[in-house]
Amino acid sequence: MQNEGAVTAITAKRLTLALCAAGVIGGAVGAVAVNHNNATAAAQAAALAQAPAQAAASGAPVAATPAPVAGNSAAVGLPDFTKIVAHNGPAVVNVRVVGTTKVAQRQQMPQFDEDDPFYEFFRRFQPQQPRGNGGGRELVYGAGSGFIVSPDGVILTNAHVVRDADEVTVKLQDRREYRAKVLGSDPKTDVAVLKIDAKNLPVVPVGNSRNLQVGEWVLAIGSPFGLESSVTAGVVSAKGRSLPGDQVPFIQTDVAVNPGNSGGPLFNTRGEVVGINSQIYSQTGGYQGLSFAIPIDVAVRIKDQIVSTGKVQHAKLGVTVQEVGQGFADAFKLESPEGALVSNVERGGAADKAGIKSGDVIRRVNGQPIVGSGDLPAMLAVAKPGDRVSMDVWREGKTIQLNATLANANDKGDPVNRDSLASADKGAKLGLALRPLDPQERRQAGLPAGLVIEDAGGPAQAAGVQPGDVLLSINGKAVSSVEQVRDMVGKSSKSVALLIQRGDDKIFIPVRIG
DSSP, X not given: OHHHHHHHHHHHHHHHHHHHHHTSSOHHHHHHHHHHOHHHHHHHHHHHHHHHHHHHHHTOOOOOEEOOOOSOTTSOOOEEOHHHHHHHGGGEEEEEEEEEEEGGGOOOOOOOOTTSHHHHHHHHHSOOOOOBOSTTEEEEEEEEEEEEEETTTEEEEOHHHHTTEEEEEEEOTTSOEEEEEEEEEETTTTXXXXXXXXXXXXXXXXXXXXXXXXXXXXXXXEOGGGOTTEEEEEEEEEEEEOOTTOOOOEXXXXXXXXXXXXXXXXXXXXXXXXXXXXXXXXXXXXXXXXXXXXXXXXXXXXXXXXXHHSSOOOEEOOEEEEEOOHHHHHHTTOSSSOSEEEEEEEETSHHHHHTOOTTOEEEEETTEEOOSTTHHHHHHTTOOTTOEEEEEEEETTEEEEEEEEOEETTSOOEEEOSSOOOOOOOXXXXXXXXXXXXXXXXXXXXXXXXXXXXXXXXXXXXXXXXXXXXXXXXXXXXXXXHHHHHHHHHHOSSEEEEEEEETTEEEXXXXXXX
């Protein structure tokens, strides 16, 4: 009996030390527990072990626990996601769609020889291309993922998963299948809402993507290549990532996301959904280390609008912006290359009414700093038409404050530059050969003035200026003569910002001259 008691004491002591190493009990508290009462330490360990089960029974989020780290007590252990998967996995669904498309628009499966090891894999798990059903159209199949956010069957997924779908089927983890109705979808944010006729379904806890930190562990559950209930993990590699053609402030991760994962949830270590997996960067069609998720804050706002009204409204400021690089910062006399440079203003839009001009640099919105140009659409993504925003704008070497009432993105406006822009230069400092627009060219281009760039060399060519571009302004200031441009370029010691019209687009190009 005496030996048995000694073994019990040693076991409890080891258990307490293990919990200290895992970060469950603080080092100082653990040391006291060893010296104070081994029985108390064992009881505390048992209570901690029961906590996840109690949380699961109550429906509360289940957090991942760090694994023990030997040696350095300050080191960070890898999270254990098993409890999150067990608790939230049943609320993640497989989404299958059937639709029709024109034969000429059919998306082909990657072509492999029959002896290629990938042939059988893609044949089994990629959507099959069935035979045509007549009339130049054929059935197509697709698959994705989704997750349940309401016990009565409301499901979130990607808009591109159910695009052009005639029939949507949702399969639960327990193998039950339901025909789903698409309540609505929003291509701008790539969010869609489905509804199945069921009750008392498991749901995922919804978190707050704004509190997510770069470097934080995250977990994805979905059906890549049709492989249901697959789990992958990684870290957040960036936030507020702006992608071409999108206005969503994406969460960038290195979680392995592949075709079929689209629409699935991204969890934090507390077991809360913080995003919807939406896109990958790939040159092959497979995972290459960069995946992008829609912040759950954006998705929930879209879901609430669809459920309540059946449609989605987006706020619009009515500007086209681009990044402020070091060349622009030098040209506009900014202390740091931060902000959103306004290259175009929509006539009659919210920005136009607020007094924003081409060449302005928006530095803050509602007190929040705009570091990169992508921060501006990220802030507007969670705003509503009619919201008022205050902006700190850098113009001609000083900060001014402007207020705007956001418009509805569904309303059409006329893109126009508020300034009557005209500039020209034949100086060697820029390396441009220019001629004035003739009256017919001005009418066709819709410009009051401007100069055609007939040839570009030197610094301008190196910066990307091309023959055929129309030079509109320098450093945000309109000019109307060659002498004016030469004077402005002569006063600039490092770089100048040229506003160029190329086709239907207006862009700023920084040109280093010093």
